[in-house]
Amino acid sequence: MNIDRTFTVPLDHANPSGPTIELYAREVTRGRTDLPYLLYLNGGPGFPSPRPLGGEGWITRALAEYRLLLLDQRGTGRSTPVTRHSLAWQGTPRQQVDYLKHFRADSIVKDAETIRQALAVDQWSVLGQSFGGYCAVTYLSFAPEALAEVLITGGLPPLESTADEIYHTLYKTVVGKNIAHYKRYPEDVERASTVARFLKDNTVLLPTGRTLTVEAFQGLGNLLGASTGSSRLHYLLEAPFDGDHLADAFLTDVERELSWASTAPLYFLLHEASYARGHGATQWSAQRVRQEFPEFGNDDPLLFTGEMVYPALFDSDPALQPFRDTAHLIAAEDAWPQLYDIDRLKANTVPVAAAVYNDDMYVARELSLDTARTIAGTRSWLTAEYEHDGLRVSDGAVLDRLITMLRREEGPGHAG
CATH class of the missing domain: 3.40.50.1820 (Alpha/Beta hydrolase fold, catalytic domain)
Known part of the structure; x- marks a missing residue:
């Protein structure tokens, strides 16, 4: 009842x-x-x-x-x-x-x-x-x-950890998730790298009109934290190309996995702020700490990212663009109470x-x-x-x- x-x-x-x-x-x-x-x-x-x-x-x-x-x-x-x-x-x-x-x-x-x-x-x-x-x-x-x-x-x-300390630890775990995924599905190494290289050289739009950048594509790594996530990512990568183009079916699947910004904008606005408690502004911590892990900038192999919110999302995703200025102010906000x-x-x-x-x-x-x-x-x-x-x-x-x-x-x- x-x-x-x-x-x-x-x-x-x-x-x-x-x-x-x-x-x-x-x-x-x-x-x-x-x-x-x-x-x-x-x-x-x-x-x-x-x-x-x-x-x-x-x-x-x-x-x-x-x-x-x-x-x-x-x-x-x-x-x-x-x-x-x-x-x-x-x-x-x-x-x-x-x-x-x-x-x-x-x-x-x-x-x-x-x-x-x-x-x-x-x-x-x-x-x-x-x-x-x-x-x-x-x-x-x-x-x-x-x-x-x-x-x-x-x-x-x-x-008591700062957002920087938290992300530093989580990035290490995400690297491990990528290694485990590629060990389970070694054929995905070349598939993911080929898609990333294509995105670097071509402008690709998802069905909603969002530009599929390499960074956005890496966001599919958020799947790797779920029980069936590695398998879902593998199946998504099975046939990414239709001749010389990324396949419509592939782009639709990618859109489905990345499209939840329209239903949960609060997540993207406050995810990083949920770590803020008297430590000052987070200042896009996930983006800054990522620079300490240069392997996420390579495409051979391409490493997928995890539960990280980057400022570029508010530029590239139509569902998040209306919140862009607000998101930058939240990242700069330093008056957070203790939790x-x-x-x-x-x-x-x-x-x-x-x-x-x-x-x-x-x-x-x-x-x-x-x-x-x-x-x-x-x-x-x-x-x-x-x-x-x-x-x-x-x-x-x-x-x-x-x-x-x-x-x-x-x-x-x-x-x-």
Whole structure:
């Protein structure tokens, strides 16, 4: 049974009498109102909660013990969205930045607290996937009294690392993902290099009119962090040419993999800013740190990139061009609040179980393990069995493992 719930919250929780936005959450239950709530915080930033189709293993597992609340985080889905039209209504690029600064994890946690109180819930459990795990740790930092337990999958955030330090670690992982892909599919080395050389010498437009540059083509490497991503990239590269031209079918497939800027602009605007917390401006950190890895500038072999947002995207992608000036101002913004209270996390008493994926391309393993050691009482599970999408593809096994870890009688610690 699904129940649609809507809530009105302040845009700025520090100014409750100011402008408001709407939040949407879908409550999924088996009809039992006596079960505790499990708030699900999705990955992103900028993506709505999943829409249940039936048969999702992790949802089935969750419903055995909880009422599941799937929140469309502010700016996404059926919550007041951030789009090129809605953002334009905010005024100048500077005014747009001031608006978007209210769409990070700290505001999402305050939204959750408003919802919890509206539902008259004393405490609830939280499940955070990827960026949702970052939000869960912010929740532990600033409102732990509201939490009965926290489960995190692929989302233990670096607590004190700068964006530069984070990207430096992630680029190394991305290099490893490329090596593993080419070892699995050696024929892709020449195929990818041939496409890159063609793009250097020719102007190629995707179906939406976006120019397919070498850098944009490298963005297909974002696939490599998913369980089936390497195979999907391989199949995409099977027949890239139609005679002397890039095949229409190939360009359509590339467009499909790269086109989500139109549905999730908030991701591109705030992805790098989600690492900013009192360290000053990020100044397009992913672009700057890339210069320390000159192998990404070669085309033999061509190395695909990962979850990095580059300023050129706001020039080449028609879906992102309306946000270009705003994106540059966000990169230069240095007034970001802290997202984590380290002292409070060290004194944490809320039960926490976290899955850390050994080869995670999006959240650095070693930094995640450092966080697990910092948050008192955390039971961490380091696994090479799943990639970053383990929650979704494991048919409930990942969530079941975390719940089981919390139910054990043994003391906290690493559950290797």
